[in-house]
Amino acid sequence: MAPEGAPALVLAVPGAPSTATRGLAEEVVSIARSELPGLDARIGFVDGDDAEFPTLRSVLAHAAEERTARYEQAVAAGVEVREPDGPVAVVVPLLAGPDSALLRHIRQSVMDSRVAAELTDVLGPHPLLAEALHVRLSEAGLARADRARLFTVATAADGIVLASVGGEEAVQAAGITGMLLAARLAVPVMAAALDQEGSISAVAEQLRSSGSQQLALAPYLIGPEIDPALTAAAAEEAGCSTAEALGAYPAIGKLALAKYTTALGIAPQQPQGAQVR
Numbered sequence: 001m002a003p004e005g006a007p008a009l010v011l012a013v014p015g016a017p018s019t020a021t022r023g024l025a026e027e028v029v030s031i032a033r034s035e036l037p038g039l040d041a042r043i044g045f046v047d048g049d050d051a052e053f054p055t056l057r058s059v060l061a062h063a064a065e066e067r068t069a070r071y072e073q074a075v076a077a078g079v080e081v082r083e084p085d086g087p088v089a090v091v092v093p094l095l096a097g098p099d100s101a102l103l104r105h106i107r108q109s110v111m112d113s114r115v116a117a118e119l120t121d122v123l124g125p126h127p128l129l130a131e132a133l134h135v136r137l138s139e140a141g142l143a144r145a146d147r148a149r150l151f152t153v154a155t156a157a158d159g160i161v162l163a164s165v166g167g168e169e170a171v172q173a174a175g176i177t178g179m180l181l182a183a184r185l186a187v188p189v190m191a192a193a194l195d196q197e198g199s200i201s202a203v204a205e206q207l208r209s210s211g212s213q214q215l216a217l218a219p220y221l222i223g224p225e226i227d228p229a230l231t232a233a234a235a236e237e238a239g240c241s242t243a244e245a246l247g248a249y250p251a252i253g254k255l256a257l258a259k260y261t262t263a264l265g266i267a268p269q270q271p272q273g274a275q276v277r
Contacts, residue, residue: 001037001038002038002040006264007089007264008042008090009029009032009092009260010060010089011028011029011043011094012046012056012091012109013045013094013224014105014224014225017045017048021223024224025224027248028248031248031250031253032254032256042089044057044060044091057112060088060089060117061115063115064113064116086116088116088117090263091106091117091118091119092259092260093123094123095122096123096129096220096221097165098166099165100169107119124255126251130178130180131184133243134184134185136244136245139243140241140242142156143185144185156214157212158188158212158213159207159213160182161216162177162192163218163219171191171192178191178220181218187212189218190203191220194230200217200238201238204239215240216243217234218242219242219243219244221245222245222252223246228245
């Protein structure tokens with residue numbers, strides 16, 4: 001159960017707002033709420049418009065106003081309460097890996113709100129993200145769901161291009177999760193950047209030159225941070241089949257909550273993975 005008066009968890013959603021993006025973010029916060037009943041979880045769009053898609057800045061300001069109003073109402077009612085201190089909210093970027101441009105934008109929105117809010121790190125690298133990538137690849141028929149089983153998948157890839165966004169820093173961070181994914185699949189995995197021209201093709205060629213023939217592109221992305229057409233175009237250029245982005249896979253909500261509880265020093269239950277191995 002969330003502690004009484006605990007700060008809000010505000011999910012900072014990057015990219016162009018859309019109903020699909022909002023639906024994804026709502027699924028993520030729903031997962032977080034199911035893991036911690038009583039959690040005040042909200043969604044702020046980094047590039048929102050405050051009408052249909054509330055901006056991160058306005059969501060933070062509203063959370064601060066509500067906390068002040070609750071305190072004033074309690075005082076007016078004669079209830080003995082301590083004046084609120086500490087952060088109004090913990091902002092969790094909806095990003096699998098580091099993207100310095102997006103993170104600067106999120107940080108600026110937090111500063112512009114003039115609200116006491118704590119900004120956490122991105123969600124990865126983490127073993128649960130390797131699990132999520134494995135599941136998305138198996139859903140696309142590009143990997144076996146379980147290495148322990150004897151059957152094979154005819155379309156299973158023998159090399160994986162792990163596609164990140166955020167330049168070289170993101171590639172390096174994705175490479176850590178890539179090593180975990182390689183251990184799960186027993187095939188080589190190399191990270192590349194969707195936002196660096198030629199990066200995907202170069203990594204695909206490197207995998208082929210080392211013996212991989214049937215490649216798959218695994219987006220190390222939650223979804224909103226980049227136009228899906230760019231992923232499809234990169235996969236086509238490199239001659240790879242492609243899996244879906246991570247989306248609202250349950251691990252995403254669990255990791256967002258883990259960032260929140262760690263920031264507040266709340267002892268969380270460790271997020272548990274699925275049974276895909």
